[in-house]
Amino acid sequence: MLAMQHILIVMFAALLAFPAMAAPPAHAPAHGYRNKAAKYRGYTGTEWEQDYGVAAGRCNTDTVLAALGAAGGAVIGSRTASPEHSTVATIAGAVLGAIVGNEIGEAIDDGDRGCIGHSLEVGRVGRAVTWTNPRTRVVHELTPVRDLSGGCRVFNYRVGPKARAVTLRGCRGADATWVIRRG
Numbered sequence: 001m002l003a004m005q006h007i008l009i010v011m012f013a014a015l016l017a018f019p020a021m022a023a024p025p026a027h028a029p030a031h032g033y034r035n036k037a038a039k040y041r042g043y044t045g046t047e048w049e050q051d052y053g054v055a056a057g058r059c060n061t062d063t064v065l066a067a068l069g070a071a072g073g074a075v076i077g078s079r080t081a082s083p084e085h086s087t088v089a090t091i092a093g094a095v096l097g098a099i100v101g102n103e104i105g106e107a108i109d110d111g112d113r114g115c116i117g118h119s120l121e122v123g124r125v126g127r128a129v130t131w132t133n134p135r136t137r138v139v140h141e142l143t144p145v146r147d148l149s150g151g152c153r154v155f156n157y158r159v160g161p162k163a164r165a166v167t168l169r170g171c172r173g174a175d176a177t178w179v180i181r182r183g
Helices: 002-021 061-068 093-100 102-106 110-122
Strands: 129-132 139-148 152-159 166-172 177-182
Touching: 061 110, 110 129, 110 139, 110 152, 110 166, 110 177
Parallel strands: none
Antiparallel strands: 129 139, 139 152, 152 166, 166 177
């Protein structure tokens, strides 16, 4: 009987200690783990919890889509309304297809838009970021060329292995959404 009580006390103590060993939920203030975890400082000074592979020269579209919650529509916004709690930088979706052409624009989905926006936010000047869209099998390459005033960047963008790069300009809005314009 005493052994059974001892086992129950140990199990109860273990159950109480288990939540303390877990990482904090996403909505909790970052006083502990997330406050100390590495952050990625973006072009505009915003700190991002993830770079989605951009710092290493690639972008993981599946992870970006998961962070966006697979949001759709003409304008892809951040996961939350406040930029300090954004999970991934994105671009205004309807604009890019008109700039780079309808054929290329149709090959660009929400994951690609997220990778474009986050590459503009976290990518370094002169360092290419590439990714292959797992759904369309289209290869994308974005290279930030130079930084401009007012939160804008000039970048080269190529879609497909034989395509020529197009020089574009991206300007970041207060909601972490990048608006793309021709050079």
